Amino acid sequence: MAQSVLLTGAAGRVGEAILGGLADDYEWRLLDRDPPTEDYPGEFVVADITEDETIREAMEGIDVVLHLAGDPRKTAPWDSVLTNNIDGTQTVFEAAVDAGVEKVAFASSNHAVGHYETDERTPEMYRADDDYLLDGTEQPRPGNLYGVSKVAGESLGRYYHDEYGISVVNVRIGNLTENHPPIDYERGQAMWLSYRDCAHLFDRCIQADYDYEIVYGISDNDRKYYSIERAKEVLGYEPQDNSAAHNDD
Numbered sequence: 065m066a067q068s069v070l071l072t073g074a075a076g077r078v079g080e081a082i083l084g085g086l087a088d089d090y091e092w093r094l095l096d097r098d099p100p101t102e103d104y105p106g107e108f109v110v111a112d113i114t115e116d117e118t119i120r121e122a123m124e125g126i127d128v129v130l131h132l133a134g135d136p137r138k139t140a141p142w143d144s145v146l147t148n149n150i151d152g153t154q155t156v157f158e159a160a161v162d163a164g165v166e167k168v169a170f171a172s173s174n175h176a177v178g179h180y181e182t183d184e185r186t187p188e189m190y191r192a193d194d195d196y197l198l199d200g201t202e203q204p205r206p207g208n209l210y211g212v213s214k215v216a217g218e219s220l221g222r223y224y225h226d227e228y229g230i231s232v233v234n235v236r237i238g239n240l241t242e243n244h245p246p247i248d249y250e251r252g253q254a255m256w257l258s259y260r261d262c263a264h265l266f267d268r269c270i271q272a273d274y275d276y277e278i279v280y281g282i283s284d285n286d287r288k289y290y291s292i293e294r295a296k297e298v299l300g301y302e303p304q305d306n307s308a309a310h311n312d313d
């Protein structure tokens with residue numbers, strides 16, 4: 065029988081990429097505070113992730129949670145990330161543990177480590193001939209309050225894994241765009257994540273066995289300053305796209 069997967073933030077862009085690739089592969093329960101505007105697979109729960117009781121109900125019978133819901137803006141103010149990204153993520157983890165969910169994949173961000181991009185290192189680190197690489201073992205260095213909220217989410221996962229044994233993978237997503245990497249944006253090309261690699265990566269998060277992990281979610285770009293070796297090794301991630309293939313588009 066197919067695994068039951070709860071996808072929070074299902075109405076957003078990352079949700080669209082995941083469902084675009086995996087709609088037929090799982091029993092989906094989709095959750096978002098915004099109702100869907102298009103056809104969707106499975107049942108759709110319209111709820112806010114800070115609503116404790118509703119989130120508990122949404123966890124019933126779920127094997128794996130892909131937790132995407134949150135404020136994705138790098139300029140998001142503190143009150144929003146505190147509520148949506150930190151409080152909401154704690155509510156999701158608490159309910160997941162209580163419901164006996166096996167795994168949670170958390171949508172973290174490149175902005176959790178944004179301050180490694182110092183004036184001395186940029187823009188060279190965005191280029192293919194530069195060998196600077198972050199691999200997920202480094203200390204977080206958030207570049208904004210949104211990044212702070214993602215580090216908090218990773219830390220909540222650490223706690224719920226260590227305390228309750230739930231498997232947790234934090235995917236520090238780069239820059240997801242459909243069809244084409246960002247144009248005239250070296251940084252965005254270096255951390256491009258294509259829609260199909262995004263769907264495949266989260267598929268691996270559902271299927272693979274792990275304890276607590278931090279991986280980078282980017283395609284196999286020639287330009288890169290995030291290593292994808294851990295995602296390959298632990299999750300079996302095999303990306304197919306590379307922003308360099310679009311240089312002449």
Ligand SMILES: NC(=O)C1=CN([C@@H]2O[C@H](COP(=O)(O)OP(=O)(O)OC[C@H]3O[C@@H](n4cnc5c(N)ncnc54)[C@H](O)[C@@H]3O)[C@@H](O)[C@H]2O)C=CC1
Pocket residue numbers: 072073074075076077078079095096097098111112113114131132133134135136137147148152171172173174236237238239240241
């Ligand atoms: N798109 C990207 O390139 C990246 C995205 N991420 C993360 O991935 C996740 C999804 O991002 P996107 O799909 O791009 O954003 P999005 O804004 O398109 O989707 C987020 C969805 O979450 C929902 N949501 C927000 N707060 C909620 C709450 N309190 N309760 C219920 N639903 C709520 C929104 O209604 C929206 O549909 C976010 O956590 C974001 O921080 C991280 C790095 C890069």
Ligand SMILES: O=C1O[C@H](COP(=O)(O)O)[C@@H](O)[C@H](O)[C@H]1O
Pocket residue numbers: 135136137138173174175237238239240251252
């Ligand atoms: O975390 C996120 O990062 C991506 C890429 O960041 P940017 O600094 O290149 O804009 C961003 O597009 C996305 O909205 C955000 O959630």
